Structure formats: structure tokens, C-alpha cells
Amino acid sequence: MTIEELTLEIYAERALTYFNSKHLVTWAVNILTLGYESNNLYILAGLDNASTEEREIYFWKSIVDLKLNIEKSEEDLMENYALNIAKKAIRKEVSIEYAFSQMLKIVFGSGYDYRYMAFYEIDEDLDYLKYDNSPLFNNGLTLENSKEFILEEMKIFVQMESLNIPREQREKCYCETCKNLTSPIMKNKFQLKKPFKYTALACGICGSDKLKYSNNHDVKRRIIEQSKKK
Template sequence: MDYASTEEREIYFWKSIADLKLDIEKSEEDLIENYALTIAKKAIRKEINIDYAFSQMLKIVSASEYNYRYIAFYEIDEDLNYLRYSNSTLYNTELTLENSKEFILEEMKIFVEMEELNIFPEERAKWYCETCKNLNNPITKNKFQFKKPFKYAVWTCGICGSEKLKYNSNHDVKRIIIEKSKKN
């Protein structure tokens, strides 16, 4: 085919697609979803290196325009940068530089489970209250103090008003969401 005309190559290309019975009518979102699941599953089975898998997931985050399904990988990347430069995290308090590979692998496992269970964004967004032991949508509550700033807002449980919340990026919270979804 090296010297064949472009039209002839295109004819053979489409014949090959038909012979292989490939579905080429998938949307970009479907292709990204399939690729993300493939990458995560290969990382879990240790068929590919976790660093490579993580770098691919970061590309997926960008390609999907920061879709909620992949945003955890962006948050991990942000936290790794914060850990390197200020020894703190924004999203994942359990993450350290020492446990990063295991943490990312666990995130891949959670990602696959959530995708296979088709957990809706509203459920994934819930936080866990350590006081009433419920998943909920947090609300903000104004608090006051005798020093500046005198007034400030805090996140509280949407059910009992407690401030003892675990953010939805926490692996324990994600596992609770998965278990609840399996029961329903």
C-alpha cells in the first residue's frame, strides 16, 4: 500500500474496519471512559507500571475537561505537588510521598468499582459524618469568635449539624459509598 493512492488506501481501511466488525461510532466520552477503565484495570493487575497508569489518568483528566469521574487523580497530583513543596495536602489527608504508589493503586481500584457500579455524581459527592454515621450533603454554617476574622464559615453535616466530617475524596468514604451502592 506504500504507493497506492489515498482513495485506494481509504477503501481498504473501511473494508478492514467492516471485516473486523469494529464499532467506530463511539463518542469521545465513551472512548475516554473505555481507555480509563482499561488503564486502571491493567494497573490493578500489575500489567503496567503504576507511574505510567497515573500519568495516563492525568491525561484523561485533562482530555475529559476535569470530569468528576476522573477528578480524584487530579486531586492526588495536586496533593503530591503540595507534599513536595510544603509538606501538606489539600484533598487527601492520608496521602504521603512514601505511600503514594499504594494510594494511587487503591484509587484505581475504587475508580473501577465505582464505574462498574455506575454510581451517580450525586452519590459520589456525599461526605461522611462521624457523629451520626451517615452519608450526606454538607452545608456551611457561620461561626463567630473574638478574634479576626470574627465571622467564618465551616462545613457541617446536612443531617445533624456536626463538624466532624470526612471529605468525599477520603478512601474510607468512597468505600462506604461503594458498599451502600452494592446494597441498593
């Protein structure tokens, strides 16, 4: 990683709900490894047992020494951090458990931004599976395959973000009748019991209610492939 990427990651972590100041020490060590030097960097790299206040002092002194002026909004910082942490998980540089915990912090820190909600839904489903043995959002997710499932979600997340797929496209369903990706519509349906009339989501192309929804990994892959062709 470059000095800018390492520093953006630190800025993003600081914007989350909880930040361990020991990461500032790790940051200093990583910057020194890249070949940058300053007295303040060396001091910070050795503050394993220091207070957060002392680490913060030498972090900001190091930023001045390095002449870093990174102006990013909190949203941009979290976006960069989410991509970096997902890529690290894919490359096995961090554990799936750690990456997933960080993505959940991003969910809460971003105010439940739609781009990160899949990880919140997985977390909810893992709780459901512990007590009800049935997921609410993600069919196919089990306690046994959760690591593989989360890793696949990380891969999908990176691809969707890299392609800058808009929300409207990400929320499309797959119609098993006409075999198209579609924006679902509400359709009136009838049955021989109460309520006799009810509404349900249906394909916006052929009207079928045989839909696979946008939280399905297969549907997400279809959305990615369609976006690549544009």
C-alpha cells in the same frame, strides 16, 4: 481482551492529547494473536520503524478488512479507556506509573470531568509534597506510599464506575458525630475573634462540622458499600 475492546482502547488513546503511533503496531500484533488475519494487518504489525502516516494508512485499511464499525462518542471512548487502564493496573498488566500518566491525560482530555478529578488532585499533592511536605487534598498520601495510594484510587474508581454511582452520591461526606453519609450544608458559626461570624460546611443531618470529606478513601469505601445495598 476482545477485538472490540482492543480497538476501542486505540480510539480512546487517539482522542487524548498525545498518541504514539507505535501503539497501532502493537494493536495489529494483538489482533493477529486473537486469530484474525489480513495482509494489511501483517504489514501494520511489521511497521516498527515506519512513519506515523504509514502506520495510520494500514491501520484504517485493517479496520476496513475487519469490518469494524465502532461508533462511540469521545466521552464514551475515554470512559472505556479509563476503566481498561485502571483494571490493567490492578491486574499488574501495566505499571502504576504508566496507568497514572494515562489517567492524567484523561483528566485533561475530558475537560476535568469529575469522575477523574481524584487523579488530578493526587498529582497536585505529589507536587506539594516535594516542596511543602504536606498534601492539599489527600491526607495520608506521602511520596513513599504514593504507588499504593494510587493503586487504591484505581480500585475505588473501577468500583464506582461499575456501580454507576452518580455525582451527588460521590460527593457526600461522612459525619463523625452521627455516623452517617451526608450531603453537607453551609452553616453560620461564631467565634471570639475576627471574623466573629463565618460559614463552614456541616452535616446535613445533625449539623456537626466534624466531617470527613469525599476525597478520603474511607469515605469513598462507605459510599461504595451504601450503593451496593440499593
